[in-house]
Amino acid sequence: MYGSVYTDPNAPDVVETAAGEIITSDMPEHPDYEAHLVAFEARIDAGEKIEPDDWMPRRYRDQLIRLIQQHANSELIGALPEGTWIPYAPSLKRKKALTAKVQDEVGHAQLLYRAAETLGKPREEMMAELNDGSSKWSNVFAYPAETWADVAVIAWLIDGAAIVNQTIMANGSYGPYGRALKRICYEESFHMKHGEDMIITLMEGSEAQRQQVQEALNRWYWPLIMFFGPHDKQSVHTEQLKKWGVKPKTNDEQRQEFLGKYMPRIYELGLTVPDPDMHYDEASGEWRHGEAPWDEFYQVIRGNGPMSAERLATRRLAYDEGKWVREALER
Numbered sequence: 001m002y003g004s005v006y007t008d009p010n011a012p013d014v015v016e017t018a019a020g021e022i023i024t025s026d027m028p029e030h031p032d033y034e035a036h037l038v039a040f041e042a043r044i045d046a047g048e049k050i051e052p053d054d055w056m057p058r059r060y061r062d063q064l065i066r067l068i069q070q071h072a073n074s075e076l077i078g079a080l081p082e083g084t085w086i087p088y089a090p091s092l093k094r095k096k097a098l099t100a101k102v103q104d105e106v107g108h109a110q111l112l113y114r115a116a117e118t119l120g121k122p123r124e125e126m127m128a129e130l131n132d133g134s135s136k137w138s139n140v141f142a143y144p145a146e147t148w149a150d151v152a153v154i155a156w157l158i159d160g161a162a163i164v165n166q167t168i169m170a171n172g173s174y175g176p177y178g179r180a181l182k183r184i185c186y187e188e189s190f191h192m193k194h195g196e197d198m199i200i201t202l203m204e205g206s207e208a209q210r211q212q213v214q215e216a217l218n219r220w221y222w223p224l225i226m227f228f229g230p231h232d233k234q235s236v237h238t239e240q241l242k243k244w245g246v247k248p249k250t251n252d253e254q255r256q257e258f259l260g261k262y263m264p265r266i267y268e269l270g271l272t273v274p275d276p277d278m279h280y281d282e283a284s285g286e287w288r289h290g291e292a293p294w295d296e297f298y299q300v301i302r303g304n305g306p307m308s309a310e311r312l313a314t315r316r317l318a319y320d321e322g323k324w325v326r327e328a329l330e331r
């Protein structure tokens with residue numbers, strides 16, 4: 001049996017052994033703790049899934065909460081750049097598709113907050129941390145969607161990048177997160193197709209429309225490169241997450257997979273990227289990109305992106321306006 005008092009950050013994980021003995025994760029010298037850890041890591045190495053009631057090291061639990069909470073926040077905030085464009089969609093068909101997509105993203109947030117809750121952190125706490133700006137969300141959503149072409153690029157390439165990342169993470173070791181991601185990936189595939197369809201329509205249109213797509217891609221290219229996180233050498237968590245099977249591939253491996261999939265398609269459509277160093281390396285069979293503006297990335301993820309404050313303000317407004325619904329449901 002597992003118990004964790006998450007609301008107290010200093011509370012240790014508590015395990016009751018079959019013999020009824022209580023041990024805690026802040027007693028690493030305890031012989032049973034070591035035995036638990038060895039058995040846990042052996043399960044991971046054997047490809048088994050860890051479920052909420054299983055014993056897990058405190059750091060595994062904390063890492064997963066951090067990662068899933070950030071992911072859930074990203075889906076919720078990620079609905080805003082496209083959501084802003086719903087009233088301005090160029091046709092009823094596009095408006096219906098965009099509304100459904102935005103609704104899906106909010107649904108993904110629900111699934112992910114639920115997965116994080118299985119680890120013992122209450123949703124209200126996660127909402128409070130999102131609203132007060134103390135928990136992170138993806139860098140890409142801190143930029144404005146300036147034109148309809150930005151909406152198309154987001155659905156095509158940000159969803160495309162999210163599919164690459166989430167298909168990999170879906171094979172991770174924590175059962176509830178992996179299962180949520182499998183469901184999410186089905187929907188993201190529709191989103192990506194809807195984005196690609198919008199891009200193709202615009203590229204088959206007038207010169208001004210093609211130019212609008214190119215300008216949108218220029219705006220999103222570097223944020224997209226940085227979407228996969230810092231290079232492996234700078235990544236803080238990758239080593240531990242990989243060891244515990246949470247992150248089956250590193251940030252750089254995921255970024256390369258994305259470039260391998262999308263760079264040929266970008267060029268095929270007659271588009272370019274604002275990166276003079278981008279080239280295909282015959283020897284490795286990989287696309288090589290230039291150095292991204294990492295200083296900007298760290299500014300953005302600390303809450304200083306061009307749209308960070310506005311996104312949070314919109315989020316808080318929605319939260320406040322939904323208060324009466326939450327209260328009514330609790331009665």
Ligand code: FAQ
Nearest residue numbers: 071074078137138139158162227228229235236237238301
């Ligand atoms: N943005 O040590 P690492 C979507 C932070 S969903 C902001 O490499 P890790 C769907 C990182 O948290 C998009 N912060 O970290 C959609 C850490 O800070 P911390 C979200 C970032 O965890 C589409 C620090 O930098 N997807 O798009 C970012 O090993 C269209 C050091 O980094 C997920 O969350 C970033 N891009 O790897 C919705 C997927 N990258 O926490 C609407 C799950 C890094 O120590 C429209 N998460 N940081 O303060 C992951 O795969 C990983 O957590 C990474 C980061 C790859 C994001």
